[in-house]
Amino acid sequence: MTPPTTPPTTPPTTPPTTPLLDIANLDVSYGAAPALTDVSLTVPSGTTVGLVGESGSGKTTLGKAVLGLVPVSGGTIRLAGRDITQLGPKRRRALSGRVQVVFQNPYLSFNPRRTIGQAVAETLPPAPRAETRARVAAMLDRVGVDPDAAARYPAQFSGGQLQRIAVARALMPEPDLVICDEAVSALDLSVQAHVLNLLADLRAERGLSYLFITHDLAVVRHLADHVVVLRAGRVVEAGPADEVSSRPSHPYTRALLAAAPVPDPVEQARRRAERLQTRPL
Numbered sequence: 001m002t003p004p005t006t007p008p009t010t011p012p013t014t015p016p017t018t019p020l021l022d023i024a025n026l027d028v029s030y031g032a033a034p035a036l037t038d039v040s041l042t043v044p045s046g047t048t049v050g051l052v053g054e055s056g057s058g059k060t061t062l063g064k065a066v067l068g069l070v071p072v073s074g075g076t077i078r079l080a081g082r083d084i085t086q087l088g089p090k091r092r093r094a095l096s097g098r099v100q101v102v103f104q105n106p107y108l109s110f111n112p113r114r115t116i117g118q119a120v121a122e123t124l125p126p127a128p129r130a131e132t133r134a135r136v137a138a139m140l141d142r143v144g145v146d147p148d149a150a151a152r153y154p155a156q157f158s159g160g161q162l163q164r165i166a167v168a169r170a171l172m173p174e175p176d177l178v179i180c181d182e183a184v185s186a187l188d189l190s191v192q193a194h195v196l197n198l199l200a201d202l203r204a205e206r207g208l209s210y211l212f213i214t215h216d217l218a219v220v221r222h223l224a225d226h227v228v229v230l231r232a233g234r235v236v237e238a239g240p241a242d243e244v245s246s247r248p249s250h251p252y253t254r255a256l257l258a259a260a261p262v263p264d265p266v267e268q269a270r271r272r273a274e275r276l277q278t279r280p281l
Protein backbone atom coordinates (compact mmCIF):
# COMPACT_ATOMS: atom_id res chain seq x y z
CA MET A 1 0.00 0.00 0.00
CA THR A 2 1.36 3.39 -0.90
CA PRO A 3 1.42 5.88 1.94
CA PRO A 4 -0.91 8.84 1.54
CA THR A 5 0.84 11.73 -0.03
CA THR A 6 0.96 14.83 2.10
CA PRO A 7 -0.32 17.84 0.28
CA PRO A 8 2.41 20.28 -0.62
CA THR A 9 2.65 22.99 1.98
CA THR A 10 2.18 26.48 0.62
CA PRO A 11 4.87 28.84 1.79
CA PRO A 12 3.56 31.38 4.30
CA THR A 13 2.67 34.59 2.54
CA THR A 14 2.91 38.01 4.14
CA PRO A 15 -0.45 39.76 3.76
CA PRO A 16 -0.17 42.49 1.16
CA THR A 17 -0.40 45.84 2.89
CA THR A 18 -2.70 48.21 1.10
CA PRO A 19 -1.14 51.65 0.85
CA LEU A 20 -3.21 54.42 2.39
CA LEU A 21 -3.04 56.39 -0.85
CA ASP A 22 -2.35 54.73 -4.17
CA ILE A 23 -2.37 56.92 -7.27
CA ALA A 24 -1.95 55.08 -10.57
CA ASN A 25 -1.50 56.52 -14.06
CA LEU A 26 -3.31 59.74 -13.14
CA ASP A 27 -4.17 62.23 -15.88
CA VAL A 28 -5.65 65.66 -15.19
CA SER A 29 -6.18 68.44 -17.74
CA TYR A 30 -7.42 72.00 -17.59
CA GLY A 31 -9.36 72.18 -20.84
CA ALA A 32 -6.99 70.92 -23.51
CA ALA A 33 -3.88 71.61 -21.43
CA PRO A 34 -2.54 68.58 -19.55
CA ALA A 35 -1.50 69.36 -15.97
CA LEU A 36 -0.68 65.77 -14.91
CA THR A 37 0.21 62.90 -17.24
CA ASP A 38 0.49 59.26 -16.17
CA VAL A 39 1.42 60.11 -12.58
CA SER A 40 1.76 57.23 -10.12
CA LEU A 41 2.71 57.37 -6.47
CA THR A 42 1.86 55.60 -3.23
CA VAL A 43 1.76 56.78 0.37
CA PRO A 44 2.02 53.79 2.70
CA SER A 45 0.26 54.24 6.04
CA GLY A 46 2.26 56.21 8.59
CA THR A 47 4.77 57.57 6.08
CA THR A 48 5.50 60.90 4.45
CA VAL A 49 5.89 61.32 0.73
CA GLY A 50 7.42 64.55 -0.50
CA LEU A 51 6.06 65.78 -3.83
CA VAL A 52 8.63 68.15 -5.23
CA GLY A 53 8.79 70.28 -8.36
CA GLU A 54 9.09 73.86 -9.53
CA SER A 55 6.14 76.21 -9.88
CA GLY A 56 3.66 74.95 -12.47
CA SER A 57 4.85 71.33 -12.35
CA GLY A 58 1.42 70.12 -11.18
CA LYS A 59 1.92 69.58 -7.43
CA THR A 60 -1.18 71.48 -6.28
CA THR A 61 -3.24 69.88 -9.04
CA LEU A 62 -2.32 66.46 -7.67
CA GLY A 63 -3.38 67.53 -4.16
CA LYS A 64 -6.64 68.89 -5.57
CA ALA A 65 -7.29 65.64 -7.43
CA VAL A 66 -6.95 63.70 -4.16
CA LEU A 67 -9.35 66.15 -2.49
CA GLY A 68 -11.82 65.78 -5.37
CA LEU A 69 -11.50 69.43 -6.38
CA VAL A 70 -10.50 68.83 -10.02
CA PRO A 71 -11.91 66.28 -12.47
CA VAL A 72 -9.68 63.32 -13.30
CA SER A 73 -9.49 62.28 -16.94
CA GLY A 74 -7.59 59.00 -16.49
CA GLY A 75 -6.11 56.69 -13.89
CA THR A 76 -7.17 55.88 -10.33
CA ILE A 77 -6.80 57.36 -6.86
CA ARG A 78 -7.30 54.70 -4.20
CA LEU A 79 -7.73 55.69 -0.57
CA ALA A 80 -7.35 52.66 1.70
CA GLY A 81 -8.01 50.46 -1.34
CA ARG A 82 -11.11 52.25 -2.63
CA ASP A 83 -11.03 54.16 -5.92
CA ILE A 84 -12.31 57.58 -4.89
CA THR A 85 -12.46 58.91 -8.46
CA GLN A 86 -15.55 56.73 -8.94
CA LEU A 87 -17.48 58.06 -5.94
CA GLY A 88 -20.38 60.47 -6.21
CA PRO A 89 -20.20 63.79 -4.35
CA LYS A 90 -22.14 62.51 -1.31
CA ARG A 91 -19.89 59.49 -0.69
CA ARG A 92 -16.88 61.62 -1.40
CA ARG A 93 -17.94 64.15 1.26
CA ALA A 94 -18.33 61.31 3.73
CA LEU A 95 -14.63 60.53 3.20
CA SER A 96 -13.50 64.12 3.57
CA GLY A 97 -12.56 63.79 7.25
CA ARG A 98 -9.98 61.15 6.35
CA VAL A 99 -8.00 63.56 4.17
CA GLN A 100 -7.28 67.06 5.40
CA VAL A 101 -5.14 69.83 3.99
CA VAL A 102 -2.84 72.59 5.26
CA PHE A 103 -2.25 75.38 2.73
CA GLN A 104 0.67 77.72 2.23
CA ASN A 105 -0.79 81.05 3.26
CA PRO A 106 -2.35 80.85 6.72
CA TYR A 107 -3.71 84.41 6.46
CA LEU A 108 -5.75 83.38 3.40
CA SER A 109 -6.90 80.04 4.73
CA PHE A 110 -8.73 81.51 7.76
CA ASN A 111 -11.88 83.59 7.68
CA PRO A 112 -10.76 86.89 9.27
CA ARG A 113 -14.19 87.37 10.89
CA ARG A 114 -14.21 84.08 12.78
CA THR A 115 -12.22 83.40 15.93
CA ILE A 116 -9.57 80.75 15.68
CA GLY A 117 -11.57 78.66 18.14
CA GLN A 118 -14.49 78.69 15.70
CA ALA A 119 -12.14 77.89 12.82
CA VAL A 120 -10.58 74.91 14.58
CA ALA A 121 -14.02 73.60 15.59
CA GLU A 122 -15.21 73.86 11.96
CA THR A 123 -14.10 70.35 11.00
CA LEU A 124 -15.81 68.69 14.00
CA PRO A 125 -19.25 67.12 13.89
CA PRO A 126 -21.87 68.93 16.02
CA ALA A 127 -21.44 68.19 19.75
CA PRO A 128 -22.32 69.86 23.05
CA ARG A 129 -20.59 73.24 23.30
CA ALA A 130 -18.48 72.39 26.35
CA GLU A 131 -17.21 69.22 24.68
CA THR A 132 -16.23 71.05 21.49
CA ARG A 133 -14.49 73.78 23.49
CA ALA A 134 -12.52 71.23 25.49
CA ARG A 135 -11.42 69.41 22.32
CA VAL A 136 -10.37 72.65 20.63
CA ALA A 137 -8.44 73.77 23.73
CA ALA A 138 -6.64 70.42 23.97
CA MET A 139 -5.68 70.51 20.29
CA LEU A 140 -4.44 74.12 20.46
CA ASP A 141 -2.36 73.21 23.46
CA ARG A 142 -0.92 70.21 21.59
CA VAL A 143 0.29 72.35 18.69
CA GLY A 144 1.87 74.89 21.05
CA VAL A 145 -0.79 77.63 21.01
CA ASP A 146 -2.25 79.03 24.24
CA PRO A 147 -5.79 77.58 24.49
CA ASP A 148 -6.96 80.88 25.99
CA ALA A 149 -6.24 82.44 22.60
CA ALA A 150 -9.23 80.61 21.05
CA ALA A 151 -11.34 83.78 21.29
CA ARG A 152 -8.86 85.82 19.20
CA TYR A 153 -8.99 86.50 15.46
CA PRO A 154 -6.48 85.34 12.81
CA ALA A 155 -4.97 88.82 12.38
CA GLN A 156 -3.79 88.70 16.01
CA PHE A 157 -1.35 85.84 15.33
CA SER A 158 2.03 85.54 13.62
CA GLY A 159 2.33 83.43 10.45
CA GLY A 160 4.02 80.60 12.37
CA GLN A 161 1.35 80.57 15.10
CA LEU A 162 -1.39 80.63 12.50
CA GLN A 163 0.19 77.70 10.66
CA ARG A 164 0.19 75.73 13.93
CA ILE A 165 -3.50 76.58 14.24
CA ALA A 166 -4.05 75.39 10.64
CA VAL A 167 -2.41 72.09 11.64
CA ALA A 168 -4.73 71.91 14.68
CA ARG A 169 -7.76 72.49 12.44
CA ALA A 170 -6.63 69.80 10.02
CA LEU A 171 -6.14 67.24 12.81
CA MET A 172 -9.50 67.76 14.55
CA PRO A 173 -11.44 65.14 12.51
CA GLU A 174 -8.59 62.65 13.10
CA PRO A 175 -7.61 62.24 9.45
CA ASP A 176 -5.42 59.43 8.11
CA LEU A 177 -3.76 61.63 5.51
CA VAL A 178 -2.79 65.30 5.66
CA ILE A 179 -1.85 67.07 2.45
CA CYS A 180 0.60 69.85 3.31
CA ASP A 181 0.66 72.17 0.28
CA GLU A 182 3.73 74.41 0.66
CA ALA A 183 2.74 74.47 4.34
CA VAL A 184 6.00 76.01 5.57
CA SER A 185 7.13 77.90 2.47
CA ALA A 186 5.89 81.31 3.66
CA LEU A 187 7.58 81.02 7.07
CA ASP A 188 10.97 82.23 8.30
CA LEU A 189 13.61 79.52 8.44
CA SER A 190 13.62 78.96 12.20
CA VAL A 191 9.80 78.95 12.25
CA GLN A 192 9.85 76.48 9.33
CA ALA A 193 12.00 74.13 11.39
CA HIS A 194 9.64 74.34 14.38
CA VAL A 195 6.57 73.56 12.28
CA LEU A 196 8.40 70.68 10.51
CA ASN A 197 9.38 69.23 13.89
CA LEU A 198 5.79 69.58 15.12
CA LEU A 199 4.52 67.74 12.03
CA ALA A 200 7.05 64.96 12.60
CA ASP A 201 6.02 64.59 16.26
CA LEU A 202 2.33 64.51 15.38
CA ARG A 203 2.95 61.87 12.72
CA ALA A 204 4.68 59.59 15.22
CA GLU A 205 2.07 60.22 17.89
CA ARG A 206 -1.01 59.67 15.70
CA GLY A 207 0.24 57.36 12.97
CA LEU A 208 -0.48 60.05 10.38
CA SER A 209 0.59 60.04 6.76
CA TYR A 210 1.59 63.17 4.91
CA LEU A 211 1.68 64.09 1.26
CA PHE A 212 4.10 66.97 1.58
CA ILE A 213 4.02 69.28 -1.43
CA THR A 214 6.91 71.71 -1.84
CA HIS A 215 9.11 73.39 -4.43
CA ASP A 216 12.01 73.10 -1.98
CA LEU A 217 13.63 69.67 -1.88
CA ALA A 218 15.62 70.65 1.22
CA VAL A 219 12.45 71.14 3.24
CA VAL A 220 11.33 67.52 2.85
CA ARG A 221 14.75 66.01 3.49
CA HIS A 222 14.01 65.49 7.19
CA LEU A 223 10.33 64.75 7.07
CA ALA A 224 9.84 62.60 3.98
CA ASP A 225 10.52 58.87 3.72
CA HIS A 226 10.09 58.93 -0.03
CA VAL A 227 10.33 61.71 -2.60
CA VAL A 228 8.58 62.03 -5.96
CA VAL A 229 9.86 64.68 -8.36
CA LEU A 230 7.38 66.21 -10.80
CA ARG A 231 8.32 68.12 -13.90
CA ALA A 232 5.72 69.54 -16.28
CA GLY A 233 3.10 67.16 -14.92
CA ARG A 234 5.20 63.99 -15.16
CA VAL A 235 7.21 62.04 -12.59
CA VAL A 236 10.90 62.31 -13.49
CA GLU A 237 12.41 60.70 -10.41
CA ALA A 238 11.21 58.89 -7.29
CA GLY A 239 12.98 57.15 -4.45
CA PRO A 240 13.93 57.17 -0.78
CA ALA A 241 14.25 60.78 0.44
CA ASP A 242 17.89 60.56 1.53
CA GLU A 243 18.91 58.99 -1.78
CA VAL A 244 17.06 61.49 -3.96
CA SER A 245 18.41 64.43 -1.97
CA SER A 246 22.00 63.21 -1.68
CA ARG A 247 22.39 61.40 -5.01
CA PRO A 248 19.75 62.72 -7.40
CA SER A 249 19.82 60.84 -10.67
CA HIS A 250 17.86 63.27 -12.86
CA PRO A 251 19.41 66.60 -13.94
CA TYR A 252 16.11 68.35 -13.10
CA THR A 253 16.33 67.09 -9.48
CA ARG A 254 19.95 68.25 -9.31
CA ALA A 255 18.87 71.70 -10.51
CA LEU A 256 16.09 71.78 -7.87
CA LEU A 257 18.62 70.93 -5.16
CA ALA A 258 21.04 73.56 -6.37
CA ALA A 259 18.22 76.12 -6.28
CA ALA A 260 17.27 75.32 -2.66
CA PRO A 261 17.82 78.50 -0.63
CA VAL A 262 19.12 76.62 2.44
CA PRO A 263 20.38 73.05 2.21
CA ASP A 264 18.56 71.88 5.34
CA PRO A 265 16.42 74.26 7.44
CA VAL A 266 15.85 71.79 10.30
CA GLU A 267 19.54 70.99 10.63
CA GLN A 268 20.45 74.68 10.42
CA ALA A 269 17.98 75.61 13.18
CA ARG A 270 19.33 72.79 15.37
CA ARG A 271 22.91 73.99 14.95
CA ARG A 272 21.91 77.58 15.67
CA ALA A 273 20.12 76.49 18.89
CA GLU A 274 23.24 74.51 19.89
CA ARG A 275 25.47 77.54 19.27
CA LEU A 276 23.21 79.73 21.40
CA GLN A 277 23.27 77.20 24.23
CA THR A 278 27.03 76.81 24.24
CA ARG A 279 27.83 80.52 23.87
CA PRO A 280 29.27 81.84 27.16
CA LEU A 281 27.04 84.48 28.79
Ligand SMILES: Nc1ncnc2c1ncn2[C@@H]1O[C@H](COP(=O)(O)OP(=O)(O)OP(=O)(O)O)[C@@H](O)[C@H]1O
Nearest residue numbers: 030034035053054055056057058059060061062215
Ligand atom coordinates in the same frame (compact mmCIF):
# COMPACT_ATOMS: atom_id res chain seq x y z
N1 LIG B 1 -7.54 76.43 -12.54
C1 LIG B 1 -6.66 76.30 -13.54
N2 LIG B 1 -7.02 76.54 -14.81
C2 LIG B 1 -6.15 76.37 -15.83
N3 LIG B 1 -4.87 75.97 -15.69
C3 LIG B 1 -4.45 75.73 -14.41
C4 LIG B 1 -5.31 75.88 -13.28
N4 LIG B 1 -4.62 75.55 -12.17
C5 LIG B 1 -3.37 75.22 -12.59
N5 LIG B 1 -3.27 75.33 -13.92
C6 LIG B 1 -2.08 75.01 -14.75
O1 LIG B 1 -1.73 73.65 -14.47
C7 LIG B 1 -0.32 73.50 -14.37
C8 LIG B 1 0.04 72.93 -13.01
O2 LIG B 1 -0.29 73.89 -12.01
P1 LIG B 1 -0.19 73.61 -10.45
O3 LIG B 1 -0.74 74.79 -9.73
O4 LIG B 1 -0.75 72.30 -10.16
O5 LIG B 1 1.40 73.56 -10.28
P2 LIG B 1 2.27 73.71 -8.96
O6 LIG B 1 3.44 72.83 -9.17
O7 LIG B 1 1.43 73.47 -7.76
O8 LIG B 1 2.71 75.22 -9.03
P3 LIG B 1 2.78 76.29 -7.82
O9 LIG B 1 3.88 75.81 -6.92
O10 LIG B 1 3.11 77.56 -8.52
O11 LIG B 1 1.43 76.29 -7.17
C9 LIG B 1 0.27 74.87 -14.64
O12 LIG B 1 0.61 74.95 -15.99
C10 LIG B 1 -0.86 75.82 -14.31
O13 LIG B 1 -0.77 77.01 -15.07
